[in-house]
Amino acid sequence: MFTIEHEFDATVVTLIDEGNTPLIEDVTITVFAGQVNIEQLDTRTDSVQKVTFSLSQLRELEAALDLPEGSYKIKL
Secondary structure, eight states: OEEEEEOSSOEEEEEOOOSSSSOOOOEEEEEOSSEEEEEEEETTTTEEEEEEEEHHHHHHHHHHTTSOSSOOOOOO
16 A cells, blocks of 8 residues: 655655565655655664665666666666
């Protein structure tokens, strides 16, 4: 299950783990004009872990999901 919310300066997608246990904490993806933040609560430390991608890094991640092992450079 997931939710989508459109805020003033960002779109927020929350991925909610459902089904059989053990369940993983929700993942929140916040998309701004120039970057994407991915956050998830770490229950071991009771703190939110955050990773920030530039839009070019996100495009590279998208491409990498469909490619075999190796080193690549995307030409724009």
